[in-house]
Amino acid sequence: MPLNSSAFPPDHALPAQPAAHGITRQLVVVMGVCGSGKTTIAEGLHNELGWPWLDADTLHEPASIAKMRDGIPLTDADRSAWLERCHTWLRGCAERNTGGILACSALKRAYRNRLRAQGLAVQFVYLHADENTLHTRVEARTGHFMPSSQLPNQLETLEPPHPDEAAWSLSTLHQPAETIAQIMGLLKAKKS
Numbered sequence: 001m002p003l004n005s006s007a008f009p010p011d012h013a014l015p016a017q018p019a020a021h022g023i024t025r026q027l028v029v030v031m032g033v034c035g036s037g038k039t040t041i042a043e044g045l046h047n048e049l050g051w052p053w054l055d056a057d058t059l060h061e062p063a064s065i066a067k068m069r070d071g072i073p074l075t076d077a078d079r080s081a082w083l084e085r086c087h088t089w090l091r092g093c094a095e096r097n098t099g100g101i102l103a104c105s106a107l108k109r110a111y112r113n114r115l116r117a118q119g120l121a122v123q124f125v126y127l128h129a130d131e132n133t134l135h136t137r138v139e140a141r142t143g144h145f146m147p148s149s150q151l152p153n154q155l156e157t158l159e160p161p162h163p164d165e166a167a168w169s170l171s172t173l174h175q176p177a178e179t180i181a182q183i184m185g186l187l188k189a190k191k192s
């Protein structure tokens, strides 16, 4: 049974879990639009692997959170310093060789290039679901700043990863546990 991850701050490494044995510590970014399941899956992978994880929403400036809460889409300029902070977190995990799992929308290729900057090896996991499912999920969440009115703009802004980005593309139309199991299988099969 994995350690209770709430006992550790999300960016502190847990001792790796048994499931992590045989999997090379690496950087994983779980990407997608709001409601695609990034946070759920990133935390689930953390519980399986014991690697540090972080919800990139915690790295947004308060002004950006306020904008999204007010239903105003972020611009490239709003995201620039945020992406820098995301890259810095990823680079820290690489330097400490702890592995790292970041839940980050990373909607555009240019954003993903910022996360891969300075030769950082990042495995992107692209989560997707149909718009109705996404809308239902975002509407059903309580206490989250993101209104469902933002979903059309998120989908319009999204640039799904190109084949050359070697991202893993997964539908989240089934239970989180199934998505997590799929990713664990892909990590196990991946040659380091």
Ligand SMILES: Nc1ncnc2c1ncn2[C@@H]1O[C@H](COP(=O)(O)OP(=O)(O)OP(=O)(O)O)[C@@H](O)[C@H]1O
Residues within 6 Å of the ligand: 032, 033, 034, 035, 036, 037, 038, 039, 040, 041, 057, 103, 105, 137, 138, 141, 146, 171, 172, 173, 174, 175, 176, 177, 179
């Ligand atoms: N297979 C699945 N994988 C992940 N989440 C799922 C899945 N099925 C249902 N969900 C549900 O989708 C909802 C949205 O998940 P989550 O908050 O993790 O998305 P997100 O991409 O982090 O959203 P945001 O970017 O708005 O924070 C949650 O209530 C989660 O339980």
Ligand SMILES: O=C(O)[C@H](O)[C@@H](O)[C@H](O)[C@H](O)CO
Residues within 6 Å of the ligand: 033, 034, 035, 056, 057, 074, 079, 105, 106, 107, 146
């Ligand atoms: O790039 C963006 O527009 C933002 O990061 C959003 O994706 C939010 O982080 C998230 O979706 C909130 O729910």
